[in-house]
Amino acid sequence: MTDKELHISKIENGTVIDHIKAGQCLNVLALLGIDGSDEESVSVVMNFSSSTVGSKDIVKIQNRELNQDELDVLSLISPNVTINIISNYEVSLKHRVQRPEYVVGVLNCPNRNCITNAKEPIESKFNVKDEVISCEYCGTHIEDVTQHLS
Amino acid sequence: MRECLITTKGLSREEIVEVLDHAEEIEKNPTAHYGSQSGKIIGLLFYEPSTRTRMSFEAAIKRLGGDSISMGPVENSSVAKGETLADTVRVVAGYVDAIVLRHPKEGAAKMASGFIDVPLINAGDGAGQHPTQTLLDLYTIRKSAKLDGLNIGVMGDLKYGRTVHSLAHAITKFDSQLNFISPKGLQLPDNVKYDLEKSGTEIYEYTELDDILSTLDILYVTRIQRERFPDEEEYRKVSGQYRINKKTLENAPKHLKIMHPLPRMEEISPEIDETKHAIYIEQAHNGVAVRMALLDLMLKS
Ligand SMILES: Nc1ncnc2c1ncn2[C@@H]1O[C@H](COP(=O)(O)OP(=O)(O)OP(=O)(O)O)[C@@H](O)[C@H]1O
Ligand SMILES: [Mg+2]
Ligand SMILES: [Zn+2]
Numbered sequence: 001m002t003d004k005e006l007h008i009s010k011i012e013n014g015t016v017i018d019h020i021k022a023g024q025c026l027n028v029l030a031l032l033g034i035d036g037s038d039e040e041s042v043s044v045v046m047n048f049s050s051s052t053v054g055s056k057d058i059v060k061i062q063n064r065e066l067n068q069d070e071l072d073v074l075s076l077i078s079p080n081v082t083i084n085i086i087s088n089y090e091v092s093l094k095h096r097v098q099r100p101e102y103v104v105g106v107l108n109c110p111n112r113n114c115i116t117n118a119k120e121p122i123e124s125k126f127n128v129k130d131e132v133i134s135c136e137y138c139g140t141h142i143e144d145v146t147q148h149l150s
Numbered sequence: 151m152r153e154c155l156i157t158t159k160g161l162s163r164e165e166i167v168e169v170l171d172h173a174e175e176i177e178k179n180p181t182a183h184y185g186s187q188s189g190k191i192i193g194l195l196f197y198e199p200s201t202r203t204r205m206s207f208e209a210a211i212k213r214l215g216g217d218s219i220s221m222g223p224v225e226n227s228s229v230a231k232g233e234t235l236a237d238t239v240r241v242v243a244g245y246v247d248a249i250v251l252r253h254p255k256e257g258a259a260k261m262a263s264g265f266i267d268v269p270l271i272n273a274g275d276g277a278g279q280h281p282t283q284t285l286l287d288l289y290t291i292r293k294s295a296k297l298d299g300l301n302i303g304v305m306g307d308l309k310y311g312r313t314v315h316s317l318a319h320a321i322t323k324f325d326s327q328l329n330f331i332s333p334k335g336l337q338l339p340d341n342v343k344y345d346l347e348k349s350g351t352e353i354y355e356y357t358e359l360d361d362i363l364s365t366l367d368i369l370y371v372t373r374i375q376r377e378r379f380p381d382e383e384e385y386r387k388v389s390g391q392y393r394i395n396k397k398t399l400e401n402a403p404k405h406l407k408i409m410h411p412l413p414r415m416e417e418i419s420p421e422i423d424e425t426k427h428a429i430y431i432e433q434a435h436n437g438v439a440v441r442m443a444l445l446d447l448m449l450k451s
Contacts, residue, residue, distance in 0.1 A: 113254075115275075120234050
């Protein structure tokens with residue numbers, strides 16, 4: 001870790017989402033449901049110049065771990081992010097996200113007449129294998145996942 | 151034959167041909183198949199009105215020696231009390247050997263099939279798909295010509311027309327060309343277009359029938375519904391441009407066949423009925439043989 005990166009904020013336990021595609025950190029926060037209304041302490045670095053990836057965003061969250069669904073959608077917004085789990089001020093675990101074949105329950109189908117928007121006991125399911133993201137039930141495409149987070 | 155028939159997207163050419171061949175066999179020698187599914191019961195769950203589809207399924211299962219039970223009008227059923235589709239199909243699946251479902255929401259058949267172990271046939275899901283209509287359409291096309299090497303025009307409401315979506319997907323399995331003729335605003339949905347193009351099919355779109363009519367072998371006409379337009383005047387103006395009468399067909403090839411999933415309103419003038427172009431009544435009749443074939447294959451496995 002360089003001194004340059006250190007000056008941001010050190011957290012004791014939590015998650016650092018690194019290498020976020022520049023400009024996407026607000027969408028990452030939206031995805032995680034972070035809007036400042038909770039007690040979570042969050043720091044955000046926008047357009048940090050990094051020697052390896054050019055410009056990037058970073059999000060650091062105290063006392064929060066991400067679940068698999070959140071990681072899956074993260075992969076759609078910014079495929080190259082690195083998740084660093086911080087324990088006792090140190091990076092204890094580091095992993096990359098993988099684009100899944102499907103995302104379940106995280107996105108809402110924009111088609112109001114889709115069965116997933118009716119009162120039925122099912123979760124939404126989107127096929128993300130191809131370059132487009134399409135509803136498994138009605139086929140409707142989603143252009144911008146950040147507009148359809150449930 | 152597969153367990154469930156939800157869309158034509160996943161059907162292979164071989165599976166389609168298998169149903170059509172079996173339907174042909176049944177049509178040639180119907181009595182040989184009477185009784186082949188005796189004792190079998192299918193459940194008809196129609197959440198939307200239907201005459202043809204429902205009656206032809208009933209006729210088909212009865213000719214095979216089986217029977218059908220149905221939910222009756224939605225207003226009088228447990229659905230009116232707020233039961234979910236998931237619960238209804240799970241219960242009915244215990245009474246029958248297969249379920250035929252029509253529902254106003256896109257994706258309903260796909261969802262329902264996930265809750266049950268008996269075969270399910272999608273008889274129309276909102277603006278989604280209507281695969282058994284497509285099988286009888288293909289049967290009709292094959293009978294009057296062949297399925298490859300045709301120039302097919304599909305006209306009308308292509309956006310909400312589920313018969314159009316199913317037909318378009320199915321045609322991509324054959325070597326025929328698809329031309330879409332519709333008013334602006336009622337063109338094929340982007341996701342359908344994407345899938346067609348991805349399957350290697352080139353799509354040709356027109357707003358005027360005249361621009362393509364003289365080259366067509368088949369013209370498949372669908373209804374443009376009043377509800378799709380903000381006002382009566384706009385509806386009259388637009389729908390009037392997509393009507394077929396003797397005058398419209400002046401430049402049509404002699405061998406052109408005109409199809410329609412029915413019911414028709416004013417899209418095809420009755421004066422066409424008498425011409426050699428009209429095959430839509432025969433098309434509707436084919437529904438029984440094709441649904442017999444489908445049920446026979448599905449109930450066997
Ligand atoms: N205790 C901490 N509090 C806040 N942020 C931290 C903490 N420890 C590390 N970080 C941040 O987590 C990220 C990963 O840290 P690490 O030390 O693994 O850097 P790195 O070697 O550059 O990793 P990479 O190879 O993934 O780029 C960096 O952005 C770093 O600033
Ligand atoms: Mg680094
Ligand atoms: Zn949907």
